[in-house]
Amino acid sequence: MGKKETRYKLANATLAMLLLSASEGKVPNNTYALSERIHEMKNNKMDVGDIFLSRVAGGYWCDRLEQDLGCSIVAGDAISRNPIRLNESGIKLYEEIICEAYPEYKSELTNIAYWI
Secondary structure, three states, X not given: OOHHHHHHHHHHHHHHHHHHHHHOOOOOOOHHHHHHHXXXXXXXXXXXXXXXXXXXXOEXXXXXXXXXXXXXXXXXXXXXXXXXXXXXXXXXXXXXHHHHHOOOOHHHHHHHHHHO
């Protein structure tokens, strides 16, 4: 697997951790607040993978986060976008994404978990 593919795996796991935390009510549960959280992590030199942010009025926005959540709703893995709510299949899916990336990115994902 190439370096670019593994960076994508870290980004997927980062987004999965944020969406799970939001669904559980551990962090603000809307995409704007999670985009801001990603910006804070990047500002603090945390490796979150290849997640790109756009500057918008009043802060930052992550299109990929919004797209992932939208795909989860269409696939039946999420119940709502605002507030972010996942159903059992969504929770399982995002947990699997994190578990798949964990052996390769243990340190990064541990840091992200503490930050969240």
